Amino acid sequence: MAAFPTVQDLAAADTDAVMALWKGLGYYSRARNLHKAAHIIAEERAGKLPQNATDWASLPGIGPYTAAAISSICFDEAVPVVDGNVQRVVSRLFDIEDAVDRKKGKAAVDTACQALIDTRNPGKSNQAWMELGALVCAPRSPRCGECPVAEGCLARQRGTVLDRPVKQPKKAPQAVDVVFSVHLRTGPSGDQQWWVERRPESGIWSQLESFPCTMDMRAPGAEEVKGAVPDRPKRFGPVAHILTHRKMTAWFEVATDPARPSNGGRWVDCMEGTANWPRLIDKVLPELRGWIGKK
Ligand code: SF4
Structure with a gap:
């Protein structure tokens, strides 16, 4: 707020300046989306803020929950804010038997929330239901x-x-089966270097640095194909790694094709690496370095 007090100031800011201020907060896509949204408001909508939740939700990074929260708390629109706490309170109040994460149950929760909102003071009403769920209607007790x-x-x-x-x-x-390609070279001062690339803005490990890799989703129920993928002499692995919705099995192999500078990558000293590795790479670095040394 101090650096960019108005939406126009934020829109006019350099992306690097915005990202520098966000540094350390994590979820960098939030800063990028905030910046994009400011651009849209300042340049395409003549600086005019959205007037209702639907309109807010049309901006990048703003989903139904945030849109309803902004619109009800800041602009008194009578739209319910449904977070996990509210979902729990309402499903108990009305004893909703349908799964609240399926269409029918979700619709029942939304209808109930719409009925419960105090239209004279929607922002406070929403906050009160959220608070009730957080402080009184606790999940287990x-x-x-x-x-x-x-x-x-x-x-x-x-x-x-x-x-x-x-x-x-x-x-x-x-x-998911992941194969990392480790490109190697001898650097100008005789050090061994490997090639790292920044991951795309969306998807797994977005914006982190990694070796180039291929990912294959395994068919449901399919077993790891023993021998077919990992049994090549140049591979290091398998490394098992769990993400929220994915169970990864990773291998590393020394690449024989040249690194592709077009992918925005860089050579880094194998002993230094980068501060932005995915955790999967981080946890095997010492062994990986030892294995690379034997190549
Ligand atoms: S705290 Fe108890 S009484 Fe109150 S809404 Fe939750 S389940 Fe119902």
């Missing part, structure tokens, strides 16, 4: 005795409180 809406709570009457909200069973993580 709800404090029903202190709850201001306990009298009308159907789940409480029916003894189903801890069974709500219903959620669909979590999917098994997707198995």
Whole structure:
């Protein structure tokens, strides 16, 4: 707010200046989207802020939740803000039996939230429901005795409180095979260097630096194909790694084709590496260096 007090100031700012101020906060796509949204407002909409939640949601980086929060809290629009806390309170109040992360259950929650909102003061009303979920209607130990809406709570009457909200069973993580290509060269001062590239803006490991790699989603239920992929003499691995929705199996191989400078990569000393590796690479670096040394 100090550096860019108005949307026009933010729009006119250099991307590097915006990213430098965001440094250390993580989720860098938020800074990029904020900057893009400021551009759109300043240049395409004559500096005029969106007037309702639908309009807010048309800006980059603003989903339905944020759009409803801005619109109700800042502009008094009567749109419900549905976060995990509100979802839990409402599914208990109305004893919603459908999974709240499926279409039907989600629609039931949305309808209930719309009915509950205090249209005279939508922002405060939304914040009150969120707060109730965060402080009173806790997931495992709800404090029903202190709850201001306990009298009308159907789940409480029916003894189903801890069974709500219903959620669909979590999917098994997707198995992914990753092969990293390690390009090597001897640097100008005789040091061994490897080639790293910045990952794309979206997708896995966005904006981190990594060796160039290929990823193959394994068909559901398919076993790792023993021998077919990893059994080449030049490969290091397999390295198992778990991401939120993915179970990775990674191999590293010394590349025989030349590195591609067009991909915005750079040569770095193998002993120094980069501060922006994916954790998967970070955790095997010492072994990887040892293995590279034997090549
Ligand atoms: S009575 Fe209990 S379960 Fe029902 S909304 Fe209040 S805290 Fe949640």
